[in-house]
Amino acid sequence: MSANQSPPTTTADDDTETDHDHRDDAAPSTDAVVELTDVDFGYTSTPVVEDISLRIDAGEYVAVVGPNGSGKSTLMKLMLGLLRPDAGSASIFGEPSHRFDDGSRIGYVAQHASASKEMPITVREVVKMGRFPHVGFGRLGNEDWAIVHDALETVGMSAFADRRVTQLSGGQRQRAFIARALASEADLLVLDEPTVGVDVESVEAFYDLLDSLNGAGITVLLIEHDLGAVTEHADRVVCLNREIYFDGPTDEFVESDALARAFGTAANFLGGDA
Amino acid sequence: MTALGLALLTSDPSTPLFTGDHGIPLLTGEGGILAPLYWFLDLWSGLMSWLAGATGLELLQYGFMHRAILVGLCIGVMAPLIGTFLVHRQLALIGDALAHTGFAGVAVGLFLNAVLDLGISPYLSAVVVAMIAALFIELISEATDAYNDVSMAIVLSTGFALGTTLISINAGGLAVGVNQFLFGNLSTVSAESAVILLVLFAVVVGVVGLTRNQLLYVTFDETAAAVSGLSVSWYNRIMVMLTAMVVVGAMQIMGVILVAAMLVVPVAGAAQVSRSFNESLLVSVVLAELAVILGIGASYYGEATAGGVIVLIAVAIYVAAVVIGKLQTAYGEESTPEMGSINVDESDSFGD
Numbered sequence: 001m002s003a004n005q006s007p008p009t010t011t012a013d014d015d016t017e018t019d020h021d022h023r024d025d026a027a028p029s030t031d032a033v034v035e036l037t038d039v040d041f042g043y044t045s046t047p048v049v050e051d052i053s054l055r056i057d058a059g060e061y062v063a064v065v066g067p068n069g070s071g072k073s074t075l076m077k078l079m080l081g082l083l084r085p086d087a088g089s090a091s092i093f094g095e096p097s098h099r100f101d102d103g104s105r106i107g108y109v110a111q112h113a114s115a116s117k118e119m120p121i122t123v124r125e126v127v128k129m130g131r132f133p134h135v136g137f138g139r140l141g142n143e144d145w146a147i148v149h150d151a152l153e154t155v156g157m158s159a160f161a162d163r164r165v166t167q168l169s170g171g172q173r174q175r176a177f178i179a180r181a182l183a184s185e186a187d188l189l190v191l192d193e194p195t196v197g198v199d200v201e202s203v204e205a206f207y208d209l210l211d212s213l214n215g216a217g218i219t220v221l222l223i224e225h226d227l228g229a230v231t232e233h234a235d236r237v238v239c240l241n242r243e244i245y246f247d248g249p250t251d252e253f254v255e256s257d258a259l260a261r262a263f264g265t266a267a268n269f270l271g272g273d274a
Numbered sequence: 275m276t277a278l279g280l281a282l283l284t285s286d287p288s289t290p291l292f293t294g295d296h297g298i299p300l301l302t303g304e305g306g307i308l309a310p311l312y313w314f315l316d317l318w319s320g321l322m323s324w325l326a327g328a329t330g331l332e333l334l335q336y337g338f339m340h341r342a343i344l345v346g347l348c349i350g351v352m353a354p355l356i357g358t359f360l361v362h363r364q365l366a367l368i369g370d371a372l373a374h375t376g377f378a379g380v381a382v383g384l385f386l387n388a389v390l391d392l393g394i395s396p397y398l399s400a401v402v403v404a405m406i407a408a409l410f411i412e413l414i415s416e417a418t419d420a421y422n423d424v425s426m427a428i429v430l431s432t433g434f435a436l437g438t439t440l441i442s443i444n445a446g447g448l449a450v451g452v453n454q455f456l457f458g459n460l461s462t463v464s465a466e467s468a469v470i471l472l473v474l475f476a477v478v479v480g481v482v483g484l485t486r487n488q489l490l491y492v493t494f495d496e497t498a499a500a501v502s503g504l505s506v507s508w509y510n511r512i513m514v515m516l517t518a519m520v521v522v523g524a525m526q527i528m529g530v531i532l533v534a535a536m537l538v539v540p541v542a543g544a545a546q547v548s549r550s551f552n553e554s555l556l557v558s559v560v561l562a563e564l565a566v567i568l569g570i571g572a573s574y575y576g577e578a579t580a581g582g583v584i585v586l587i588a589v590a591i592y593v594a595a596v597v598i599g600k601l602q603t604a605y606g607e608e609s610t611p612e613m614g615s616i617n618v619d620e621s622d623s624f625g626d
Contacts, residue, residue, distance in 0.1 A: 080500075082501070100503075101503040102503065103501060103502030103504070104502070106501050108501040110495070110498065119494060120544075120545050120549060120553070122551070125490075125552070126494070129487075129498075129502075133502045133503055136487075137487070137488075153614070155614075156614030163549075164549050
């Protein structure tokens with residue numbers, strides 16, 4: 001992969017989503033945000049995910065659930081193009097995932113453990129990173145800073161803008177990362193177990209935030225371990241354990257036995273398993 | 275060979291070791307394309323002499339001290355600049371590994387000079403060898419998906435073993451003149467070495483200046499950076515190559531063994547007292563410059579090895595920074611502000 005960076009756009013803010021001139025051999029329909037077709041993948045000869053076909057449309061709120069080691073994170077990496085499928089195809093916004101380079105359209109929030117913990121960096125500087133795909137090698141203009149400001153406002157973290165990220169609680173930190181995704185003006189928000197290590201009250205507020213963002217038109221893809229939160233908030237559930245056990249509306253998922261089959265035990269919806 | 279050994283033995287301030295004026299005329303020689311930098315060096319020397327006259331400081335009178343101070347000041351900027359990105363990725367020891375391969379590069383240069391009479395500066399060969407080693411470490415880590423300390427240790431010891439072997443062959447089995455490279459030396463900074471360092475300095479500062487956003491993103495959150503469309507492996511390669519340049523540049527004064535300290539200690543000190551990333555960059559450069567200037571001064575008057583003194587002062591500054599940092603957190607104002615409410619509807623700037 002040679003493309004390392006989306007071209008620096010001097011006009012900082014975009015007006016409409018410009019279409020890319022990549023010629024796709026198999027162009028999926030325009031509404032699919034993420035589309036996986038017959039995807040197999042394994043780090044070694046043992047497959048981690050197998051025969052996955054999945055399509056996520058714009059504006060959906062999808063949760064991917066499954067036991068530990070079920071391939072949830074791998075599936076996410078395949079969707080985002082961080083891994084390439086051994087067989088089948090993965091596309092995002094109608095482009096093959098591994099070739100997709102308009103990073104500003106995707107907001108990514110990981111378990112906070114993944115980011116450097118000791119680094120001196122303020123909340124504002126973290127949110128600022130959301131503008132990097134837009135400015136490239138250049139500097140942030142007034143407009144970029146205004147967007148950073150709005151993003152902080154939206155998640156209610158303005159008062160913390162100049163705090164060191166290391167001094168924040170888990171919930172506050174995750175809000176900062178959401179703000180970064182907002183600052184990049186992403187239309188797809190991908191969250192990988194975002195509430196690990198976050199206190200209970202903050203978890204509620206966090207999911208409320210996701211709900212309202214989804215309400216504002218952002219597609220939300222949630223990789224989650226906490227089944228309680230998933231059934232309460234997501235519209236659609238994908239239950240995974242190497243292959244897809246269930247894919248459909250949340251209500252049907254709750255009534256089905258997919259969970260028990262996927263987890264192989266009598267799991268319940270209160271979360272707290274593992 | 276013997277001439278070289280002799281030169282190493284009798285190194286004195288007035289005759290820099292590797293002037294590049296014997297053998298083939300060089301790219302980095304005075305008449306080469308880098309002539310403007312020699313002119314700059316003269317200008318700097320004039321400034322320092324004037325300063326010596328104005329202040330009466332004895333150490334500012336000598337040409338070799340002028341160069342040493344210039345080199346020290348450059349190191350004080352570029353070492354913490356690169357170090358900041360390394361330390362926060364838990365890569366503090368890569369500098370050490372590259373310094374040892376740089377030592378092998380010096381030995382290769384000396385060896386080639388002795389055998390083929392090439393007349394290249396050993397620091398130039400050190401840059402080349404260290405950068406190759408840097409790329410090698412990076413490629414290993416990409417293949418194995420982790421910077422593992424085993425591969426780092428292997429590269430480190432290979433470099434050092436190769437260096438000592440070549441130098442001992444070179445000097446007829448005697449460990450002649452190795453001290454200068456192991457521990458650094460103020461008095462042996464030749465005009466050519468200083469010019470090489472100025473070039474390295476320009477490249478390092480230029481590249482970091484251009485790619486600061488990307489390097490910050492990759493350092494802070496590698497996965498998110500990859501998702502946002504950055505090629506993490508390319509920026510990692512750039513990072514280790516720059517590290518190799520810094521390490522070899524700083525080796526002249528700091529020596530192989532202590533050079534990694536300049537990448538790490540000021541940065542660690544700055545992390546204690548800074549709040550933001552930009553602030554920590556600035557503070558680490560200030561702390562490093564402080565250590566370099568005080569260290570060069572103290573080593574001159576105390577007749578000690580500059581590298582060691584500089585590192586000791588840097589560590590003292592680090593300890594002070596830790597204390598100040600603790601006091602800041604203990605007595606800081608830091609009232610917890612109210613967390614704002616979430617208001618998605620108000621801003622409709624995102625999502626379409």
